[in-house]
Amino acid sequence: MATHFKSLIFPVSLAAAFAIPATASADVVKMAFIDPLSGAFAPVGQGILKSWQFIAEKANAEKWAGPNTFEIVGFDNKGSPQESLSQLKSAIDQGYRYIIQGNGSGVALALVDAINKHNERNPGKEVLFLNYAAVDPDLTNSKCSFWHFRIDANSDMKMEAMTSYMAKDPNIKKVYIIGQNYSFGHQVTRAAKEYLKRKRPDIQIVGDDLHPIGQVKDFSPYVAKIKASGADTVITGNWGADLALLIKAAKEADLKTNFYTYYASTTGVPTAMGAAGAERVKYTGYWNVNNEKFVGKDLVEAYKKKYNDDYYVMATYTGLLMMGKAIKETKSTDPVKVAFAMEGMKVQSLNGEVEMRKADHQLQQPLYIATWTKVNGKDVKYDQENTGYGWKTDVKLDSYVATQPTSCQMKRPS
Template identity: 45%
Template sequence: MLQGKWFSALIGIVLGIACGGHALAQGTIKVAYTDPLSGPFAQVGDANLKQMQYIIDYINSKGGALGKKFELVPFDNKSQPSDALIALKSATDQNMPFIMQCSGSNIAAALIDGVNKHNDRNPDNRIIYLNCGAVAPELTNEQCSFWHFRFDLHAGMKAEVMVRALPKETTKVYLINQDYLFGQSVQREVRNYITKLRPDIQIVGDELIPLGKIKDFSPYMTKIKASGAQALLTGNWGPDMNLLIKSGVDAGADLRYYTFYAHLAGGPTAIGAGGDNRVLAVMSFGENVAPEIGNKEAEAFTEGFRQKHKFDFSAAGFRTIFEYLQAAVNKAGSIDPLKIATAMEDLQVKDFLGFDTKMRKEDHQIISEYFVGTFKKGVKYDAEGTGLGWATSATILAKDIDQPNTCKMKRPSAS
C-alpha cells in the first residue's frame, strides 16, 4: 500500500516536471548548445557558455523575438562527434529550432550531415544548425547546407587576414597546426595565401601535431629556431596553443606568433608577460576595440561581463548570432526553421560595434569585420589580469574579406 502511494507520488512529480517543461517550451525559443564541457577542452566550452548566457540575457532584456525569450540548453559533447549527434537527437526530440556548436570542425561536419538527414526525414520537425566557430572552409563550400549558418569567418578568410598582417621584413615563417580537419585547412589556406599574396615569404617549416596530445613543445621550438623562422603561424587552440607559445617564450625564441586563438580563455594566462609584443591574434573582437573606436555603449556592454565573471569577454560574434536570430525570427514571424532559415539569407545586421555584417545567401557564411590584435602592455583593458592586453593593430572590413565560394546549395522545395 505504502509502495503504491510512493508510486503515485512519483508519477505526480514526473507529470509535474513534464508539464512544467512543456509550458516552458511554449514560452521560450530554445537553442541547444553543444561543445566540450568536460575533458581537455572543457575550458573552451565553459567560457563560450558563460558569454552566451550573458548575451542571451541582454537580448532577452531587449525583448527577445516575437515576444518570446531565448533559452540556452547546454549539452556536453566531450569533443566527440558521436556525442554531438546525441545532443542533436535530444534537441530534435524536444522540438528545439536551433542547435549551436563552436569547437571542432570534425564535429561540425558530423552535425551538418546529421541535421541534413534529420530535416529530410522529418519535414515537420526541422532544426537549424548555428555554427559559432567551426571554421574549416569545406563546411560552407563542398559540404555547404541550407540548414547550416556559419557565424565566424572560415579558416581561409582568417588565413588571408593573418597573411596580410605579416610585416614586410618577415621572409621566413613556420607553420604548426593540429592534425585534424580544421588544422589541415589552416595549413592549406595559409600556404595558399602566402604564395598568392606574399611570394617573397619562404615557408621554412610546416608541421601537423596530434590534437591535444603534446605536453612539451620544447622540441618543436628547437626545430623552429634551427629553421631560422621569424614568425610562427598557427591555428592551434586550447592547450595546444598555450603550451606552444609558453615553450617558445621559455626558450627565449626571437619569434612573433601569429595565432587564431591566443586571445581566447586561458591563452593570455599561459603566455604571460614574456609574450609582450610578440603574440598576435586574428580575432573577431577584443575588449580594447570599443574604447579605441570610441564606442561607449559597446564598451559598457563588455565591461558588464567583466564585472560578472572573472575572465574577459571575447565573444562579440556570439552577440551578432543572437542579433541575427532575433532579426530573422521577427522577419519570419514564426519559429518555423524553414522560414527562419529563408529569412536569414542575405540578412544584414549592423553589429554592436557599428560595423556592417551580412549573411551571404549563396553559402550561408557570415561576412563581418575582423581584427588583428597584438598582445602588449599599456592597454586600457588587460587580459586575464596579466597586465597585458590586446591592442588592435589592424581592422579589416567585411567587404575586404568577401572571398568567393564553391557552394552548390540544395534548397528544400517549397512544400
Template identity: 45%
Template sequence: MKHLITPIALAASLIAGTAQAQETFKVAYIDPLSGPFAGVGELMLSHVQYGVGEVNAKGGVLKGTKLELLKFDSKLSAQESQNALQAAIDQGARVIVTGGSGSSVVAALVDAAAKHNERNPQSAVIVLNHSSIDPDLTGKRCNFWHFQLEANTAMKMKALANYIKKQPDIKNVYLLNQDYAHGRQWARYGQEMVTLARPDMKFVGQDFHAIGRVKDFSPYISKIKATGADTLITGNWGQDMILLLKAAGEAGANYRYFNHSAGSFPGTVLAVSQSRIGQLTWVAEWHPGQAEAPKVEALAKAYKAKTGKEFLAPRIEFTPLMLAAAINKAQSLDTLKIARAMEDLSFESVVGPVRMRGEDHQLLIPQVVNTIAPVDGKTVKVGWEGTNYGFRTDAIYSGNELAQGTECKMVRPQ
C-alpha cells in the same frame, strides 16, 4: 440555452492558458563542457546565455515567446555531438548553437542535422556555427541548414597576409598546426596566401600534431629552431596554444606567431606575459580595449558586471540576437521560414553592420588584426588576465574587403 462552464472545463482552460503563456522556443548549445577545452566551452556558453538573456529581456520573439537555452557536452567528439543533437531534438530544440568543438565535429553535426531534417521536416533544426571556420562548411560542403557566424579561415588568413605583406622582418616561416580539418586548412591557406603577399619569404618546415593531446611542445620547438625559422603560422588554440608558448619561452625561442583566434581564449595572454618573448598576432571581430569599438567596450563592461567574467567574442553574444531578428523577420517559429529569413539578413551588430550572405550562408563580418603586447599607455592601454599585457590594433578590414568566392552549390528545400 446557455452553455455552462463546469469546474473541470474551467480548470482545463486555465491550464491551457498558462501553458500557452509559458511557451518557449528552445535553442540547444552543443560544445565541449569537459576535457582539455572545457574552459573554452564554458566561456562560449556564457556568451550565448548572455545573448539569450538580452533577447528575453526585450520580450523575446514574436511579441512574447521567450528563448529557452538547453546545454549539452560535445566532449570534442563527433559521435557525442550527434548523440547530443538527438537528445536536443527529443527535448524540443529547433536551433543548435555550436562551433567550439572543431570543424570536423561541427561538419559531422551539420551532416546529422541535415539528414534528420530530410527525414523529419516537421522537427527540422538549424545549426548556427559561431566559431568553426573551415571554408568547406560554406563552400563545397555548404548546407541550407547551416549558418556560419564567424569569418572563415580564408577570410582570416587574407587579413593576416595583408598585414604580413608590410612586415619585411619576417623571412623564414614554419607551419605548426593541429591535425584536423581546420588545422590543415590553416596551414594550406597560410602557405598559399602569404606566398602571394610575400613571395620573397621561405617556408622552412611543417608539422601536424594531435589536437588536445600534446603535453609538452619542447620537441617541436627544438625541431623548429633547427630550421632557422623566425615566424610560426599556427592554428593552435586553447591549451595547445598555451603549452606551445610555454615551451618556446622556456627554450628562449623568440618567434612571431600568426593565428586565427588564440587571443580570445583564456590563459593565452598570461602565457605570452610569462614567456616574455615572442609576438602573438591574431585576428577577430574585436579585441579587448579596442578604441575603435566603443559599443563593444560598453557591452563588455555590462557583461562582466553581470557574469563576473571577461567578455571576448561579440559574434557569440549576438548569435541569439541574429536568430531573434530572423524569427521576427519570418514572423514564424517554423525553422524553414526562419532559415529563409536568415539568408541575406543584414544586422546592426556591436562591431558594426554584418550580413549573412545568402549564396553560402557565410557572415560578412569585420576583422581586426591585433598583437598581444605590453601596456604602453598609447597603443595598448589596458592589461588583461591580471598582467601588464593587452592588445594592440594593427589593422582593421571590413567583411566585404575579406569576402572570398565560394564553391557552394546550395540545395534549398522545396
C-alpha cells in the same frame, strides 16, 4: 430566453478566441550548445556557454525576438564527433530545434551531415545549426547546407586578412606553420602556403608540422624544431590548451619569433603568454574590445562584473541579434522560416555592419588584427585574464578584404 442567450454566446466566444493573434503566446526558443564541457578543452567550452547565456539574458530583456525568449543549455560532447551525434539526438528528442556549436570543424561537419538527414526525414520538425567558430571553409563550400549558418569568418577569410597584413612587413623572411591534425589544421597550412606564395613569394616556409589535437602535453620538441629552423614568424591555427601549451613552451625556451594566431585571445592563452608574449603575439579575428571607439565595452564590463571572466566571443552577440530579428520579422520560431529570414540579412553588430551571405550562409564582416600589449589606458584599456596585458588594434579590415568566392550549390526546401 436563457437557452437562446447561451446558444449565442458560444459562437461569439469562439470567434473572439480565434481573433487573438498567434504572437500573443510567446515561445521559449530552446537552443542546445553542443561543445566540450569536460576534458582538455572544457575551460573554453564552459566560458563560451556562459557568453551565449549572458547575451541571451540581454536579448530577452531587450526583446530582440519580440515576446519570445532564448534559453541556452549545454550538452557536453567531450570534443568528439561521435559524442556530438549522441548529444544531437538527445537534444532533438528533448524538443530542441536550434543547435549551437563551434569548437572543432570535425564536429561541425558531422553535425551538418546528421542535421541534413534528420530534416529530410522529419518535415515539420527541422533543426537549424548556428556555427560560431568551426571555420573549415568546406562548411560553406562543398559541404554547405541550408540548415547551417556560420557567424564566424572562415579560416581562408582570416588567412587572407592575416597574410595581407604580413605581406607589408619586410622583416618577415622565414615562416614556420604548426597546427592541429584535423580538417581545420589542414586548411590553415594549405591557405598559409598558397596566400604567402601569391603575396610574398620571397618568404621561405621553413617548417610545417601537424600534431594530434588535444593530446600533446609538452610542446618543447616542436619549439626546438622551430628554433632550429631559424624562423622569424610562426603561423598557427591552434586553439584552447593546444595553443596555451605551445605558447608556454615557446616562453620557456625563450623563443623570440613572432606568432600569428587565430585564437590567442581564447581562454587560458593570455595567462600562458603573460609578459613574454608582449609585442610578439598577434591574432586575427572579427572583434577586439580595444577597438577604435571601444564599441562593446559595456558588455565586457558587465560580463567581468558577473563572472570575473572575459567576454571575447562576440559571435554570440551577432548570432542572437540575427536570430532575434528573423523571429521578430516572421513572427515565428519555426526554424524553416527563421532560416529563410536570415538569408541575406544585414545587422549592425559590434564590429560594424555584417551580412549573412545568401549564397552560402557565410557571414561577411570586418576583421581585426591585434597585438598583445601592456595596458596603457589609451588604445589598450581592457586586459585579459587579469594579466595587465590586452590586445592593441593594429588594423581593422573592411569586409571586402577577406571575402572569398564560394562553390556552394545551396539546396533549399520548397
